Each structure stands twice: as C-alpha cells, then as structure tokens.
Amino acid sequence: MSDRYSQIVNSLPGRLIAGRVGLPQPTPLERHRPGAPVLAGRALLGAAPGGRLAGPLAKALADAGVETATVDADELRSAAADAGLDAAIFNAGAGGEQRFKALVFDATGIADSTQLVELQRFFHPTVRRLERCGRVVVLGTPPAACSGARERTAQRALEGFTRSLAKEVGRGATVQLVHVAPKAEGELASTLRFLLSPRSAYVSGQVVEIGPPVVKKAPAVDWERPLAGKRALVTGASRGIGAAIAETLRRDGADLVLLDVPALASDLAAVAKALDAETIELDITEEGAPAAIAERLSDGVDVVVHNAGVTRDRTIAKMPEERWSTLMEINLSSEERIDDALLEAGLLRANGRIVCVSSMSGIAGNSGQTNYATSKAGVIGMVEALAGDLAKRGATINAVAPGFIETQMTGQMPIAIREAGRRMNSMSQGGLPVDVAETIAWFASPASTGVNGNVVRVCGQSLLGA
Amino acid sequence: MNPKTRPVAVVGGNRIPFARSNSAYSKASNQDMLTAALDGLVDRCSLDGERLGEVVGGAVLKHSRDRDLTRESVLGTRLAPETPAYDVQQACGTGLEAAILVANKIALGQIDAGIACGTDTTSDAPIGLNEDLRELLLDANRERSTGGKLKQLARLRPGHVVPAIPRNEEPRTGMSMGEHCALMAAEWGIGRDEQDELAALSHHNLAAAYERGFNADLVTPYLGLERDQNLRPDSTVEKLAKLGPVFGGPDGTMTAANSTPLSDGASAVLLASEEWAAERGLPVLATFAEGQTAAVDHVHKREGLLMAPAYAVARMLDRAGLTLQDFDLYEIHEAFAAQVLCTLRAWEDPVFCRERLGRDEPLGSIDRDKLNVNGGSLAAGHPFAATGGRIVAGLAKALQERGGGRGLISVCAAGGQGVVAILEAPGDGATAKKTTKGGKR
Amino acid sequence: MDQRTLTRPPSILPLYARAAAPLVPGASLLPFVPGRGAEVPDVELTLPDVEPQASAVADYARVCGFAVRATLPPTYPHVLAFPLHMAVMADGRFPFGAVGLVHVENSITVHRPVEIGERLTLRVRPTKVEQHPKGRTFGLVSEAHVAGELVWESLSTMLRRGGGGDGKAEGGERGTGNGREAPAGTAAQWKLGGDLGRRYAAVSGDRNPIHMHALTAKPLGFPRAIAHGMWTKARALAALDGRLPDSYRVEVRFRRPILLPGTVAFASAAGDDGIDFAVRDARKGTPHLDGRVEPLQTKQSKQTSGRKRAK
Structure with a gap:
C-alpha cells in the first residue's frame, strides 16, 4: 500500500532529481489529528460587494476559532464585528509577508459576468500567500436559485474558476465551490469546518450544495464528538475503506453496528472489538437481509453508511449475466431494499443520515467496469431520488465518490495502472481510506442539516470525469 | 480629604530644539538638556526664584548617576532650590504622564503650580558594565581580604570589557519597537504610501509652524540649534518613496523617514491653577481637562505593542462623555507613521471597536486636517520623555491661537502602554461640543 | 600703543x-x-x-x-x-x-x-x-x-x-581681599582626582607643568601637581549655577594651591548684594580660594570695574 514514489521524490535527492526531470512531486498531505484546530493557520476572508454570506461566514469562522483576517471592506468589517470575529485587516497593497492557510471568498454578490473580476481582484494578490496544504473556499448561489439570467450565468461561471484554480494552487492545497441556497445561510458551519480542515485533504475541485436545513432546529454539536449518542450502521466494515469509516465514526462518538458477510466474520470481529461495536454477519443480498437488519436496529438508527461493494470487472462483451447481477445486487439493489425497510419501519431517527459510497467510475465511466459503473451511477441516482423525500422526513442522503484510494485492492493493481491512477490528479498521489471516511463523517454529522443530495468526489481532483 | 477639584491651566511651555542622535547634542547630558529646557521656561514665565509646588520629569534612558535627575536639574536652574522634584518613567509616555501627575495635584489643591518635563539622549546613552564583569566586581567587593579580592579579580577575562549597550528592544518579546510596529502595520494593512504621506505632511506642517513663528515662544535655541535638526521642509512623498525598508523585512513598509529617528532633547511645561496664573499675569493657554492611561497584553494576547492609546482614548471619551469627533485638534504622537495610521484605523474599525473596546459602534474617523497641524514627531524627532511636553505646550498654544477649542493627545509607549489627555480652551473657536456635565465619573 | x-x-x-x-x-x-x-x-x-x-x-x-x-x-x-x-x-x-x-x-x-x-x-x-x-x-x-x-x-x-x-602681608588668612569674612561651613565636598590637572589642561589648553604631574611640578617647587586656579574658580561658579544673575562681576583671590589628588570644601553665603564663596582644604581648613559675586546695577551698564580695580 505504500506509495514508494512519493517517499522517493520527497527525499532530498529524490526531490532534486524529480524537479530536474519534471516528475510530479506530491506534497505530503496534512490530515486531521484529534484535538487539532480546524485550521492550522490564518484564514483570509474576502467578498464581492453585495454578497449575503459575509455575516454567516464571519460567524462560522468565529465559532470555529479560526484566526481570521479580512480584506479592508466596510461590509466585511461590520459583519465581522457583528459576528464577534476578532479579525485583522489585510491590505494587499501594504506589502508584508503575511501568509494564509485558507482563502475564503463570498462570491454571492456577483450578479453579472462583469463582476466576475472580483475573483481576480481577491485571488490575484493572495493566492501566492496560500500556505502548503492550504484551503480555498469560494461560496456562491446555486445557479438554479438565481433570480435572473445574468446572475445565473455569472454564478455558473464560478465553477470554471474553482476547478481551474484547484489545478493551479498545487502544494497540497484544495479549492472548492460551495453553493449556498437562499435560506441556507445558517448551515455553513459543518461544511466550512470540513472544507477548511485537513479532514478534506483529498477533496478538491468539488462543488458542494448547501440547502435549507432538513430539521427546524439544528442540534448543538460537540465538534470533537459530533456523533456522541448516535447509532451508525456501516456495511462492508471489516476491511479497507469500511474499517476506516467505522474508526472515524467511532472517533466522532458514534455507537457502531458493523456489518459484513459471514466469510469475513473474523476480520469484522477484530474491527468491532477495537471499536467496541456490535456486529451483524450477513449477506445483504439475501432475501431476508433487510428485515434482519431492521430487526437488529429496532431501536432506530441515526446513520446508515452503504459501503459494501464489489468489483467484477469484465468488458460487456465478455460479461456473463451472473457476474453483472451479483455485483448489482450487492452494490445497488440491496441498498435500495435496506433503505426501504428502515424507512418503512420508521427506524431512521430524526435528523438521520444515509450515506452511500459511489465511485469515480460511476461518474466518469471505466473500461471493463460497465457493471460497476452502472451500479455506482445508480447510487448517485438513488441519492438524487431520495433526497427530497428524506428532507421531508428530516433526514439527508449523500454520497462520496472515491477516486484512487490506497487499499489492498489498489495494491494488487498492475503497476502502470496503479501509477496512472495515483498521479492523474491535482494532488499527484492517491488518497487514503480515512479521506473517504472523513467525508462520510461530515455528511453524517448531525450539524450537516443543510447538506443533502450531494455527491462529493474524494479523488484529489482526478483528471477522469472531472 | 478634599472632594473638590479645580481647573488646571497650561500656562506655558519651553523646549530646546530636538537634535538627531550623535549630532548637535552629543556632548550634552540629560541633566544639561533638562536644565536648559527648564531655564528657558523660567525665563519665559518669569519664574526666577519661584518656589513651585513641584517639578516632575524623567528620562527613559537614564544613567545610574542620574538617580534624581529632575531634582538635580531643578537645582541647576533659577527656580528656588526649595522647589521639590521627582522622577517618573513610563517610556515614551513619561512626559505626558508627568503632566497628568502635576495636573492632578493642582486639581486637588495640593499644589498651585508645577512643571512637567522630560528629557532623553540617545547620544550620551548609558552604557552598562558587562553583566559578568559587574557580578565579578560585586563578588570582589564582598570579599574581606585582599587575597580574596585578588582571587575574584583573577576571573577577569578580555570579553568582560564588552559593555552592555542599552537596546531598543522589548524585554519580553526580544523584538524592537520598529519590528513590533511592522507587525501592527501588517495586521492593519497599512501601506507604504500612506505612511510616507503622513511623514511628508509632518515635515511640511512643522516647517510651516516655524515659518509663521508658532514656535517662537515654545522653543529656545540650544548649542547652536534653532530648529529641530531632523526637520526636512522639502520632504516629498516621491523622495521618501526611494528609501528602503528598515523594519518588517524586505517587503516592509517602514523606512527611516516614516519612523522617528533616535534623537536628543528636552521639554518642560508649566501647569498652574487659574488663580496662580492670574496673580502673576501669566496666560491660561488651555486647561488640562482629562488624562488617561491604558496598557495592552502585547506578549500573550496578540495585541499590537503600540495600540494601547486606542484603548486609553476610548475609556477617556466615555468618562468625559465625548465622542472622537468632538475635537478641534488632534495630537497623535508619530512614533511611527504606521502607529498613527493603525490607531486611526482601529478607531474606525467595527471589529476592533466591538471585540477589543466592547463598543457597539466604532469610534469613527477624524478630520485628518485637524491632525498634528503643527508637525509631529516624525519631523521634530522624538527624544522619548521630551515628546509629551512638546505636545502639551504646542497643543495648548494652538488651541489658544485658534481662539479656543478642544484637543486630544495620544502617546504610545513601550511595554504596550498608552497615555492620552484632553486639553480645552474656552472661546469662540470651540466648535466641538462642550464636555457634558457630570461626564467625570 | x-x-x-x-x-x-x-x-x-x-x-x-x-x-x-x-x-x-x-x-x-x-x-x-x-x-x-x-x-x-x-x-x-x-x-x-x-x-x-x-x-x-x-x-x-x-x-x-x-x-x-x-x-x-x-x-x-x-x-x-x-x-x-x-x-x-x-x-x-x-x-x-x-x-x-x-x-x-x-x-x-x-x-x-x-x-x-x-x-x-x-x-x-x-x-x-x-x-x-x-x-x-x-x-x-x-x-x-x-x-x-x-x-x-x-x-x-x-x-x-x-x-x-x-x-607686608595683605589681608588675614580668613579674610577676602575686600575685607569680607569668607563664608564658613561646608556646602559641598569636592573629591579631586589626581588627573584633574591633565583633564583641565585638555579642555583649556593651559598645560603649565605645575598642573600636569608630580614629576613636572616638583622641579617648579610643588610636592605634587596642583589644580588650575581658573578651574577652581570655574568649579565654584558651577556650584552657583542657577543662582547667578544675567550680569555680574565675580572676583576671586587664589590663596594656597590645591594639591592633587585632594578633597576640598566649598562654602557660599548669599546676601542681599551678592554671594560670597570660598574653597578650603576639607580637613585642615587651609584657604584655597575666596570669592564674591556681585550683580551689576543694570544690564546695560558698561562697567569697567575690572580695570578700575586693577592695582
């Protein structure tokens, strides 16, 4: 699983040689450590005039304890004052050596393409001040929610900017666009914390949608243990990404119910023991599986993570039906049935979460993976289909779409394919299972009440399907 | 105890021209300069043989021999030798703090008249014994026998002759004041241009003040200097823009021109009760209405070292029932152009005013045409403890000259301190609103 | 002439x-x-x-x-x-x-x-x-x-x-030339270093060998170097710093030389019409210098008293 290339090019001689011959030099990514601050450095807050998020952003930054500077604009300074954000002033013309760990820009004020220059004005003098593994978050309005054609055009344009900037920043930095729907201004906290923190180390070039909250009153959250008192089901939890998800949710305070097939019972037991978890040894494709799960979760469940999945690669010309169907059962159909069973029995508790694991293949497609990509695209469909319904129930459904994640499975790939997968992204490296798990934990957080119907790729901004 | 207070008059002031370090006054000691400043004031206000309530003064850089610097200086003047004196030291706030101390005693009726003064030399600076040598000598002194003394003295090493030269460095942060101010400039986003503009304006204003004779009864020539040596009437933003930064690294915005130079000089200002002044036919230029000090925790709370005046002014305004706009003149000590600009910016800033000052609304902007109208420290120079007296006397005269009004003084000081005050002069010129009754709490 | x-x-x-x-x-x-x-x-x-x-x-x-x-x-x-x-x-x-x-x-x-x-x-x-x-x-x-x-x-x-x-000796040992009693007591003690003559020589240009060093003073009849008379006078006026009017005459009589190093006592007495002062040996009281400051009547008066008093 070790990424020897990264180790070599990050050694001193390796760095020199790689630099000379133009090889990619991946920056070691910072990852979250318990107790660490949201942002290990200063954030700079900027805004296009007339935006609606300066206040909410200032409040979210203040609540997150992020040391912040703002550009010297009255709107921002007043907003910061009102939010209790003790922010310094940054004046690009003043010189100095100030550097920032994060650049946060409220672009909601951009209502016309002529105003897109505000992006240039803010980022041109600041992007070089972004530190290693820095974070850029641009906030806009969902184009569909814009009032006029000009505004919609301009807001849609932001995506081109953030996706390109994500490819320019380098050095482990990430760039995201966050669409904040009207009436969702108060829902920034969990998403901003996730995107600013090292938890989102391998998430870049993404567009995140924040909508109105699915519950009337968002609960108070202990940000170190947001899932304290919550019950979470994780399928496919005995290995790899599943085990990382279990660990991460446990770290966040969840009581776990871990599920895997009987064949992996011993692996599952080992994971469960370490995490003080219940286990369900079950083949989810069995006919009685949904009922059995509902039975075990008769007290209700807060978070359901559909992680179980398999690959059965073959081109369609060589694909027998059995190979297609087994995969589809595991990766998609069983998930639908389990969801139905839990929802029908009313077992998904208030402010509940369903989190699915899609795949980059489900978005970009992949030769030899018609079956897999179909199932994972189906997962996206499921998220889109259920989001509205679940919102009405006060719950959310979202999906992660991992790119190249370093697991046992990728470790067995032929080296050429493995290296291509690792390097063909903005980070020039593969992600870790924990990167997927952190993203899932963000979706699962009871504070993420406005995050619904999202499919967020954890791919280091892979070149594929971008 | 006397519960009543009475108005305190600023009667007159005097200073010697300020010299650049190691120049015109390189041979003059603090005591020499303070004596000269005091004697000039004695002449100007006819205080020959007068026994004043007290003289309060000090210096920031003091020799160990200058234990009672102010008293010794008084003894060298024509004031009655029966005039008591004591030293104070509050870094660059020394001069203004001395004025507050004298004013308070007059207000309480404990004295009728007194002089606040200050002096500093960076040329005749105290150089201490090498700390190791000092300890060695003390050890030797403690030995009773000659043999013991010799044994201690045998520890002498060549390195011991390296003296301890006082450094302009904050003891708890190890950074110079300029470096601290560079941090503030960065924190407040203060640009190079605005600093240079302030510096050039300071020179122009001071030059104009000399030209129209404003300083004729404020400054007495000394050792061949008739005007402040640092004054460059032909300063322009373009010329200043050519200088390289001296603080804040290669990208820094602070230069030798928009930072005050090391300087030598002394000043004194006579305060008295109105009755005392009237008895002697001396004018009341202005009254010393308010004084306030404040300090910030620049070590642990991420506060700018020189931001304390921003706090002090806010508190003083609250006490006096005034707003920042209720002034006709503002005297903000230009330790660094950036310090002035940071302070002004802080008062305008909703975040600073809310978070640090606990106010719902910012203090707001001032009319920059009222700021340091007769020049500031950037042009005049800044012999640390002498600056307060320069400003008090200059502002009092400026208020009287314009036919009344109210003036604000703000002086930043090392150690994260600030000393501020309000002077008022009655008359038609007083456009700003009167102090609200009962403002003093 | x-x-x-x-x-x-x-x-x-x-x-x-x-x-x-x-x-x-x-x-x-x-x-x-x-x-x-x-x-x-x-x-x-x-x-x-x-x-x-x-x-x-x-x-x-x-x-x-x-x-x-x-x-x-x-x-x-x-x-x-x-x-x-x-x-x-x-x-x-x-x-x-x-x-x-x-x-x-x-x-x-x-x-x-x-x-x-x-x-x-x-x-x-x-x-x-x-x-x-x-x-x-x-x-x-x-x-x-x-x-x-x-x-x-x-x-x-x-x-x-x-x-x-x-x-004939002029004046008593304790009297001044003008017949006034020299002020008694000790207002200040001055400890004079052995190098005083050389230090004064450096700032005054008066390098008379009797002031420079015992070795140069001995051939001229002094056991040690002696202080410059004009230094002693200057030092006495410095002690009166701040007490002196703008125009005045100050006359002194140099009595016994001050051997260096040494400690001398300074005394002064201010009256209505002037200040008398004296410098003596701190221990023995031997007079070194008597003097008097008298303010001039008006600042403008071009007195030539110095010349008139020349004997």
Whole structure:
C-alpha cells in the first residue's frame, strides 16, 4: 500500500532529481489529528460587494476559532464585528509577508459576468500567500436559485474558476465551490469546518450544495464528538475503506453496528472489538437481509453508511449475466431494499443520515467496469431520488465518490495502472481510506442539516470525469 | 480629604530644539538638556526664584548617576532650590504622564503650580558594565581580604570589557519597537504610501509652524540649534518613496523617514491653577481637562505593542462623555507613521471597536486636517520623555491661537502602554461640543 | 600703543618654550626671550571672529561641573583668551617669563550671557607693573566683544615673587581681599582626582607643568601637581549655577594651591548684594580660594570695574 514514489521524490535527492526531470512531486498531505484546530493557520476572508454570506461566514469562522483576517471592506468589517470575529485587516497593497492557510471568498454578490473580476481582484494578490496544504473556499448561489439570467450565468461561471484554480494552487492545497441556497445561510458551519480542515485533504475541485436545513432546529454539536449518542450502521466494515469509516465514526462518538458477510466474520470481529461495536454477519443480498437488519436496529438508527461493494470487472462483451447481477445486487439493489425497510419501519431517527459510497467510475465511466459503473451511477441516482423525500422526513442522503484510494485492492493493481491512477490528479498521489471516511463523517454529522443530495468526489481532483 | 477639584491651566511651555542622535547634542547630558529646557521656561514665565509646588520629569534612558535627575536639574536652574522634584518613567509616555501627575495635584489643591518635563539622549546613552564583569566586581567587593579580592579579580577575562549597550528592544518579546510596529502595520494593512504621506505632511506642517513663528515662544535655541535638526521642509512623498525598508523585512513598509529617528532633547511645561496664573499675569493657554492611561497584553494576547492609546482614548471619551469627533485638534504622537495610521484605523474599525473596546459602534474617523497641524514627531524627532511636553505646550498654544477649542493627545509607549489627555480652551473657536456635565465619573 | 590683530590663535607650544626659556641661566639676554624689560610693553592683541565650538564648550563644562547650556560658562572666554595671554607674556620686551608667575587674583565681569554661536572678538593687554607685598604684580585684561558690544571682561593679576615688595602681608588668612569674612561651613565636598590637572589642561589648553604631574611640578617647587586656579574658580561658579544673575562681576583671590589628588570644601553665603564663596582644604581648613559675586546695577551698564580695580 505504500506509495514508494512519493517517499522517493520527497527525499532530498529524490526531490532534486524529480524537479530536474519534471516528475510530479506530491506534497505530503496534512490530515486531521484529534484535538487539532480546524485550521492550522490564518484564514483570509474576502467578498464581492453585495454578497449575503459575509455575516454567516464571519460567524462560522468565529465559532470555529479560526484566526481570521479580512480584506479592508466596510461590509466585511461590520459583519465581522457583528459576528464577534476578532479579525485583522489585510491590505494587499501594504506589502508584508503575511501568509494564509485558507482563502475564503463570498462570491454571492456577483450578479453579472462583469463582476466576475472580483475573483481576480481577491485571488490575484493572495493566492501566492496560500500556505502548503492550504484551503480555498469560494461560496456562491446555486445557479438554479438565481433570480435572473445574468446572475445565473455569472454564478455558473464560478465553477470554471474553482476547478481551474484547484489545478493551479498545487502544494497540497484544495479549492472548492460551495453553493449556498437562499435560506441556507445558517448551515455553513459543518461544511466550512470540513472544507477548511485537513479532514478534506483529498477533496478538491468539488462543488458542494448547501440547502435549507432538513430539521427546524439544528442540534448543538460537540465538534470533537459530533456523533456522541448516535447509532451508525456501516456495511462492508471489516476491511479497507469500511474499517476506516467505522474508526472515524467511532472517533466522532458514534455507537457502531458493523456489518459484513459471514466469510469475513473474523476480520469484522477484530474491527468491532477495537471499536467496541456490535456486529451483524450477513449477506445483504439475501432475501431476508433487510428485515434482519431492521430487526437488529429496532431501536432506530441515526446513520446508515452503504459501503459494501464489489468489483467484477469484465468488458460487456465478455460479461456473463451472473457476474453483472451479483455485483448489482450487492452494490445497488440491496441498498435500495435496506433503505426501504428502515424507512418503512420508521427506524431512521430524526435528523438521520444515509450515506452511500459511489465511485469515480460511476461518474466518469471505466473500461471493463460497465457493471460497476452502472451500479455506482445508480447510487448517485438513488441519492438524487431520495433526497427530497428524506428532507421531508428530516433526514439527508449523500454520497462520496472515491477516486484512487490506497487499499489492498489498489495494491494488487498492475503497476502502470496503479501509477496512472495515483498521479492523474491535482494532488499527484492517491488518497487514503480515512479521506473517504472523513467525508462520510461530515455528511453524517448531525450539524450537516443543510447538506443533502450531494455527491462529493474524494479523488484529489482526478483528471477522469472531472 | 478634599472632594473638590479645580481647573488646571497650561500656562506655558519651553523646549530646546530636538537634535538627531550623535549630532548637535552629543556632548550634552540629560541633566544639561533638562536644565536648559527648564531655564528657558523660567525665563519665559518669569519664574526666577519661584518656589513651585513641584517639578516632575524623567528620562527613559537614564544613567545610574542620574538617580534624581529632575531634582538635580531643578537645582541647576533659577527656580528656588526649595522647589521639590521627582522622577517618573513610563517610556515614551513619561512626559505626558508627568503632566497628568502635576495636573492632578493642582486639581486637588495640593499644589498651585508645577512643571512637567522630560528629557532623553540617545547620544550620551548609558552604557552598562558587562553583566559578568559587574557580578565579578560585586563578588570582589564582598570579599574581606585582599587575597580574596585578588582571587575574584583573577576571573577577569578580555570579553568582560564588552559593555552592555542599552537596546531598543522589548524585554519580553526580544523584538524592537520598529519590528513590533511592522507587525501592527501588517495586521492593519497599512501601506507604504500612506505612511510616507503622513511623514511628508509632518515635515511640511512643522516647517510651516516655524515659518509663521508658532514656535517662537515654545522653543529656545540650544548649542547652536534653532530648529529641530531632523526637520526636512522639502520632504516629498516621491523622495521618501526611494528609501528602503528598515523594519518588517524586505517587503516592509517602514523606512527611516516614516519612523522617528533616535534623537536628543528636552521639554518642560508649566501647569498652574487659574488663580496662580492670574496673580502673576501669566496666560491660561488651555486647561488640562482629562488624562488617561491604558496598557495592552502585547506578549500573550496578540495585541499590537503600540495600540494601547486606542484603548486609553476610548475609556477617556466615555468618562468625559465625548465622542472622537468632538475635537478641534488632534495630537497623535508619530512614533511611527504606521502607529498613527493603525490607531486611526482601529478607531474606525467595527471589529476592533466591538471585540477589543466592547463598543457597539466604532469610534469613527477624524478630520485628518485637524491632525498634528503643527508637525509631529516624525519631523521634530522624538527624544522619548521630551515628546509629551512638546505636545502639551504646542497643543495648548494652538488651541489658544485658534481662539479656543478642544484637543486630544495620544502617546504610545513601550511595554504596550498608552497615555492620552484632553486639553480645552474656552472661546469662540470651540466648535466641538462642550464636555457634558457630570461626564467625570 | 602697539596694537596687533591676529588672524588665528597663537599656537601654544612654542609660546611655552619661550615662556620657560628665562629659567635657563643667561637666556634672558637673548632678544626674543622675555625678561629683559623693566616695564610691561604697551601692547594689545586682538583676535577677531572667534566662534566657540559647542563640542569643546561641552567638554570644558563637563570638567568644570557646569551644565551644558546654550550660553558659554562665564569662565570660558578666559580659556579662549589664554593663548593671547601667553603671546603677550612671551613678548621679548616682557619683564618676566610666564613660567613661575603666580595667578593671585581674577575678576570676571559678565555683562550678558554669551550664546554659543555668537562670534567673539577677543582683546588682551597687560597692565603696568605694581609693587606687591610678596613681589611685583601686573594685570592681564581680557575682553570679549560681540559686534562691538563688550559682553565679557576679565582681569588676571599675576605675581612675580621677590624682587621688590614691602614684605607686608595683605589681608588675614580668613579674610577676602575686600575685607569680607569668607563664608564658613561646608556646602559641598569636592573629591579631586589626581588627573584633574591633565583633564583641565585638555579642555583649556593651559598645560603649565605645575598642573600636569608630580614629576613636572616638583622641579617648579610643588610636592605634587596642583589644580588650575581658573578651574577652581570655574568649579565654584558651577556650584552657583542657577543662582547667578544675567550680569555680574565675580572676583576671586587664589590663596594656597590645591594639591592633587585632594578633597576640598566649598562654602557660599548669599546676601542681599551678592554671594560670597570660598574653597578650603576639607580637613585642615587651609584657604584655597575666596570669592564674591556681585550683580551689576543694570544690564546695560558698561562697567569697567575690572580695570578700575586693577592695582
């Protein structure tokens, strides 16, 4: 699983040689450590005039304890004052050596393409001040929610900017666009914390949608243990990404119910023991599986993570039906049935979460993976289909779409394919299972009440399907 | 105890021209300069043989021999030798703090008249014994026998002759004041241009003040200097823009021109009760209405070292029932152009005013045409403890000259301190609103 | 009168050589060596455009205990005039060599304080030889003018021991020359270092060997180096700093020399019409210097009392 290339090019001689011959030099990514601050450095807050998020952003930054500077604009300074954000002033013309760990820009004020220059004005003098593994978050309005054609055009344009900037920043930095729907201004906290923190180390070039909250009153959250008192089901939890998800949710305070097939019972037991978890040894494709799960979760469940999945690669010309169907059962159909069973029995508790694991293949497609990509695209469909319904129930459904994640499975790939997968992204490296798990934990957080119907790729901004 | 207070008059002031370090006054000691400043004031206000309530003064850089610097200086003047004196030291706030101390005693009726003064030399600076040598000598002194003394003295090493030269460095942060101010400039986003503009304006204003004779009864020539040596009437933003930064690294915005130079000089200002002044036919230029000090925790709370005046002014305004706009003149000590600009910016800033000052609304902007109208420290120079007296006397005269009004003084000081005050002069010129009754709490 | 105007201050060292030359037996027969004349020549030396340097004044002030002020210490013009004194006494027609002369009295009249930066014209001339109980005396009158205005003058009375005199001692041991009682008590003690003579020499230019070192003082009859009389006077005036009016006359009589190093006591007594002061040996009370400051009647009065009082 070790990424020897990264180790070599990050050694001193390796760095020199790689630099000379133009090889990619991946920056070691910072990852979250318990107790660490949201942002290990200063954030700079900027805004296009007339935006609606300066206040909410200032409040979210203040609540997150992020040391912040703002550009010297009255709107921002007043907003910061009102939010209790003790922010310094940054004046690009003043010189100095100030550097920032994060650049946060409220672009909601951009209502016309002529105003897109505000992006240039803010980022041109600041992007070089972004530190290693820095974070850029641009906030806009969902184009569909814009009032006029000009505004919609301009807001849609932001995506081109953030996706390109994500490819320019380098050095482990990430760039995201966050669409904040009207009436969702108060829902920034969990998403901003996730995107600013090292938890989102391998998430870049993404567009995140924040909508109105699915519950009337968002609960108070202990940000170190947001899932304290919550019950979470994780399928496919005995290995790899599943085990990382279990660990991460446990770290966040969840009581776990871990599920895997009987064949992996011993692996599952080992994971469960370490995490003080219940286990369900079950083949989810069995006919009685949904009922059995509902039975075990008769007290209700807060978070359901559909992680179980398999690959059965073959081109369609060589694909027998059995190979297609087994995969589809595991990766998609069983998930639908389990969801139905839990929802029908009313077992998904208030402010509940369903989190699915899609795949980059489900978005970009992949030769030899018609079956897999179909199932994972189906997962996206499921998220889109259920989001509205679940919102009405006060719950959310979202999906992660991992790119190249370093697991046992990728470790067995032929080296050429493995290296291509690792390097063909903005980070020039593969992600870790924990990167997927952190993203899932963000979706699962009871504070993420406005995050619904999202499919967020954890791919280091892979070149594929971008 | 006397519960009543009475108005305190600023009667007159005097200073010697300020010299650049190691120049015109390189041979003059603090005591020499303070004596000269005091004697000039004695002449100007006819205080020959007068026994004043007290003289309060000090210096920031003091020799160990200058234990009672102010008293010794008084003894060298024509004031009655029966005039008591004591030293104070509050870094660059020394001069203004001395004025507050004298004013308070007059207000309480404990004295009728007194002089606040200050002096500093960076040329005749105290150089201490090498700390190791000092300890060695003390050890030797403690030995009773000659043999013991010799044994201690045998520890002498060549390195011991390296003296301890006082450094302009904050003891708890190890950074110079300029470096601290560079941090503030960065924190407040203060640009190079605005600093240079302030510096050039300071020179122009001071030059104009000399030209129209404003300083004729404020400054007495000394050792061949008739005007402040640092004054460059032909300063322009373009010329200043050519200088390289001296603080804040290669990208820094602070230069030798928009930072005050090391300087030598002394000043004194006579305060008295109105009755005392009237008895002697001396004018009341202005009254010393308010004084306030404040300090910030620049070590642990991420506060700018020189931001304390921003706090002090806010508190003083609250006490006096005034707003920042209720002034006709503002005297903000230009330790660094950036310090002035940071302070002004802080008062305008909703975040600073809310978070640090606990106010719902910012203090707001001032009319920059009222700021340091007769020049500031950037042009005049800044012999640390002498600056307060320069400003008090200059502002009092400026208020009287314009036919009344109210003036604000703000002086930043090392150690994260600030000393501020309000002077008022009655008359038609007083456009700003009167102090609200009962403002003093 | 022989009036000569110099363009620069005479250089001191050659003057010393000539001043000391009469000590060599027979040397006074040479035309350029002083000691031949019976009467002082009627000569006046003028040195225009003297601008005291602030830095040199400060050094002088420091050694004498004056504050460094915008004005000259009252004794400073004397230092400026000193080279002219030497030049006058080195004149071949002069009856005495300068070395061996004793400075017995000095009277300075300050008509107004002299600002540093003012250009002075200095004039020096000798007065006639007079008989003295211990020998013969003559005076050296020095004047400082600013743009034609007499601002300062001084009369130094020099004694040549022996060779005349009626042998009567003048004045009591404790009295001043004007018959006043010298003030008693100790207002201040001054601890004088062994290097005082050399330090004063460095700032005044007066490098008379009797002040420099025991080794150079012994051949001239002193067990150790002695303090300059004008230093003692300056130090006494410095002690009165701040108590002095703008225009005044201060006269002193030099009594016993102060051996260095040593400790002396200073005393002063202010009356309605002036201040008396004295410097004595701290332990034995032996008088070193008596003096008196008297304010002038008006600042404008161009008194020439110094000259009148010349005996």
